[in-house]
Amino acid sequence: MAVRTDPGQIRTGSVVLRNARILDVESGELGAPRTVVARDGRIAEISESTRTVQDAVEIDLGGLTVLPGLIDAHAHVTQASGDFNEILSWTPSYHAARTARVMHGMLLRGFTLVRDMGGADTGLSRAVEERLVTGPRLKAGGPIFAPTGGHVLAKVCDGEVELRRALRAEFRDGADHAKLTLSGGVVSKMRLEALGFSDAEVVAAVDEARLAHRYIAAHVYTAEAVSRALRLGVRTIEHGNLLDDECIELFLAKGAFYVPTLATYWAILSGASGHGLDPAKKAAVEDIFERGLESLAKAAAAGVRIGYGTDLHGAGLDHQLEEFRLRARVQAPLEVLRSATLVGAEIVGESGRAGVVAEGGYADLIAVDGDPLADIGVLADGRSLRFILTDGDPVRIA
Incomplete structure (x- = not known):
């Protein structure tokens, strides 16, 4: 053969x-x-x-x-390097070529559908459909959206009008969803506990998604940020390493989805991602990783719907399957497999x-x-x- x-x-x-x-x-x-x-x-x-x-x-x-x-519900097909400044220096044609290689690699790992959470537009989805690129089916959400002072590699929008205008353009062009950064991050200058966008801006974004029959995903870490996002109508929570009991209750009440991304912290800590860390930063990432495992165990025990996500970049992309092993520390193998299949399909609207x-x-x-x-x-x-x-x-x- x-x-x-x-x-x-x-x-x-x-x-x-x-x-x-x-x-x-x-x-x-x-x-x-x-x-x-x-x-x-x-x-x-x-x-x-x-x-x-x-x-x-x-x-x-x-x-x-x-x-x-398999379905990776939190991927970045355009982030072929872990150095975001390097990515910004690439010409569009070179970036497209690197992206095609990333997508091919994902398919060869068994991922036949991925949800891109920042960077990919529907041109890549079309390229796969027309067989110009060999890769998984792609659910593209366009750029990440952040306020001034927010997370990295994002389209900056301030105010309800500006955010609505940008979202309307993305949904018109076929975006399946949109992601807002509603807190700081592990590799962000924005403090982890800081909140992004005002309540009014988030409500406006959720409303625009509803009008387009799409949905909003949120990059969040702290319990405060997760609870706020869920109360304001966000459908999928990305990362969410610091959940508390109120978060769990809101997940269940709102019917929202939880997409942890343990592999990205594992890749940073193991050196697989190529990120260099000073001792203080490494300790912070270790804490986020361990508390992410605890939050995953708590959410799974409560019956929260959990998708499989990896959030890997650059050299870390080779370890996309490691998420299975990491989650198996606190979940049964069948639960993890369902996250990467049945729940992933539900998240992207492809059940059945x-x-x-x-x-x-x-x-x-x-x-x-x-x-x-x-x-x-x-x-x-x-x-x-x-x-x-x-x-x-x-x-x-x-």
Whole structure:
């Protein structure tokens, strides 16, 4: 069998996968070997049939465990470097080329859908759809929005009118969501406990998203910032490492989503991201990481809907799967897997199409050697990934 990873090829016929053992991410049950037929980018049939399908490419998976394609609900496909000043120095064409490589790498790690949380526009989504770029389906939100003095690499908007105008332009151009920085950050000059945007500005942003049938996500860390964002109508909370009981109650009352990003702190602390830290900064990141694990455990125990996010940049992108191992410290493997499939699909409005292996769903799936419910390392270790199907096309057969 050959590896096909080149972009721009036109799909012909169908793909038939034999001896596929499908792991139901809802029930946690691993099924007997089945035949999966993909046609026109969708799963057309799942059965025990062994009949020949005309004009189809047949692949015998040999009993590998088949899962839905993974969903990273907090990614930055345009941040190919961890040095933000370097990114700002790139020409648009060079930046696009680096972004294409990042997206290709994400797909080869098994991520068939990503939600970009700052930097990507819908041109990249279109490039994937038209097969100009080989990468995951992309939900783009345009730039990050911040007030003067706010977080890094952001579009600065001050006042309700200015913010509404900017959001209207992004939603007109097809943005799936918009992210506001409502607190400081780990790599920001803005103090972690500082709050971004006024209440009136946040309410205006939520209103614009509602009018466009879109939603607002918020970059927040402290319990104060999380609670405020939820009370003002934000739908997804990004990071949120310092949750308290009030935050949990608001998540449940509002039906909001929580997207922790533990991998980004792990990458900083391990040196995988390439960030150099002085002792004081390293201690602060260690505290944020440990308290993030505590908040994740608290939210999971309460039944908060939790998405899988990584927030990686530059060299750290190679460790996108590490989030599985980190979350497994406080969650059962099936819970983590649901975050990266079912909940991710719900966050991006693709329930029933993405995040499942089901007839009528997207023909986006992966096959791994082993049982990830018995050993989360099967997912965290990319070497166990044997096969990827995206939009009905094989992109990796190993």
